[in-house]
Amino acid sequence: MITKERRHTAIIGSGIVGLAHAWAAARSGDRVTVFERSDRSRGASVRNFGMFWPIGQKAEHYPLALRSGELWREFSQASGITRRPCGSACIVDRDDEAAVLEEFASIAPQLGFSCELWTRSQAEERCPGARKGVMKAALYSPTECNLDPREAMMALPPFLSEKYGVSFRWNTAVTHVEKGKIRVASGEYEAFDQIIICSGDDFQTLFPTVFAAAPLKVCKLQMLRTVPQPGGWSLGPMLSSGLTLRHYDSFAICPSLVHVKRRIARETPELDRYGIHVMASQDRDGGIVLGDSHEYGEDIEIFDKAEIDELMLRELRRLYDFPDWTLAERWHGCYAKYAEAPIFRAQPLPDVHIATGTGGCGMTMSFGLAEAFFASQF
Numbered sequence: 001m002i003t004k005e006r007r008h009t010a011i012i013g014s015g016i017v018g019l020a021h022a023w024a025a026a027r028s029g030d031r032v033t034v035f036e037r038s039d040r041s042r043g044a045s046v047r048n049f050g051m052f053w054p055i056g057q058k059a060e061h062y063p064l065a066l067r068s069g070e071l072w073r074e075f076s077q078a079s080g081i082t083r084r085p086c087g088s089a090c091i092v093d094r095d096d097e098a099a100v101l102e103e104f105a106s107i108a109p110q111l112g113f114s115c116e117l118w119t120r121s122q123a124e125e126r127c128p129g130a131r132k133g134v135m136k137a138a139l140y141s142p143t144e145c146n147l148d149p150r151e152a153m154m155a156l157p158p159f160l161s162e163k164y165g166v167s168f169r170w171n172t173a174v175t176h177v178e179k180g181k182i183r184v185a186s187g188e189y190e191a192f193d194q195i196i197i198c199s200g201d202d203f204q205t206l207f208p209t210v211f212a213a214a215p216l217k218v219c220k221l222q223m224l225r226t227v228p229q230p231g232g233w234s235l236g237p238m239l240s241s242g243l244t245l246r247h248y249d250s251f252a253i254c255p256s257l258v259h260v261k262r263r264i265a266r267e268t269p270e271l272d273r274y275g276i277h278v279m280a281s282q283d284r285d286g287g288i289v290l291g292d293s294h295e296y297g298e299d300i301e302i303f304d305k306a307e308i309d310e311l312m313l314r315e316l317r318r319l320y321d322f323p324d325w326t327l328a329e330r331w332h333g334c335y336a337k338y339a340e341a342p343i344f345r346a347q348p349l350p351d352v353h354i355a356t357g358t359g360g361c362g363m364t365m366s367f368g369l370a371e372a373f374f375a376s377q378f
């Protein structure tokens, strides 16, 4: 048994899952080295909305999401990154969606969620990005925070190095892992007491047979970003939509969600085909980050579909109204999705762990999940 004080932990992958584990390992006393095949984090974690989004999590995971939020606050205070504790508003324009919000607002507080229904006039007043006159109802939740993932993922490595002595090996792909050692692409071996593989959606390089047997899927999401909004215009709460209700696990507690799903399948099957729901956050420069779609497994192509962008914009424009819709960027990101829990964990060898599959909740859950993992080790 290796003592806690002497343990040297390798983390493979510098996405949010890897950096969350690096932070938790360092806080629990480990010496930590992070290996990243790129020159910086370039995977799902830097491509996302930057939505810290507890309201979307199942009730049993909500406390862990809130703990992650405390860690985001600690990191933002130490590093000075943008963190807008703006909350979120789910804005809906259909009666069946309003019924789901009403059900959620009556059930969810008993399960620990903070949320309240807003009238149309309250929502129009408090959400500058909501289109006037179309809303049927809105659900406000105060727990969400708007981060800027590009800024946060750049700031985390120096924070971990300076405060916790974490070492980073950029441009260093790990090509092989065995008990107690790893081989990097140059062919050299390095020894570690513990190895944690946080390789995101890369199922091919390390332990491909473990991934092939695991109930994991890769999901591709298309995203858009507007130019910075004029005059310091603020989005207010981050926005989601009626389409979002069928996407996040938390709303599955609402019996009438089935009516929303049936209506969408009947009237707008194109939205189901591409897994489209619409949301908006704001980056530190004032641009509105918009999305998203969900294509899985063999449906994923390397090329982005203009049709998806047009469908997202159709739905976004119906509900939201921004001063400037000029698009500055389009991109896609891919994550690994594990449907059964907020993270997929496996231990292919003694002291070798895999951690991935955070799906659409990696920015929300990773800090709490990583902390819980290290707490369970001692």
Ligand SMILES: Cc1cc2nc3c(=O)[nH]c(=O)nc-3n(C[C@H](O)[C@H](O)[C@H](O)COP(=O)(O)OP(=O)(O)OC[C@H]3O[C@@H](n4cnc5c(N)ncnc54)[C@H](O)[C@@H]3O)c2cc1C
Residues within 6 Å of the ligand: 012, 013, 014, 015, 016, 017, 018, 035, 036, 037, 038, 040, 041, 042, 043, 044, 045, 046, 047, 048, 049, 050, 051, 052, 053, 172, 173, 174, 175, 198, 199, 200, 201, 202, 205, 206, 221, 222, 223, 291, 292, 332, 333, 334, 335, 355, 356, 357, 358, 359, 360, 361, 362, 363, 364, 365
């Ligand atoms: C478009 C989009 C929007 C999203 N929005 C949100 C949101 O608003 N809120 C939220 O909570 N979640 C969101 N998510 C989900 C979240 O971004 C993911 O759950 C999370 O980023 C996954 O993190 P990760 O560290 O597993 O993967 P990644 O960020 O992809 O990191 C994996 C890293 O491992 C490295 N790597 C892989 N193999 C090796 C190897 N062999 N050697 C060395 N390095 C290796 C890769 O280069 C990569 O840097 C979104 C995701 C996407 C794609």
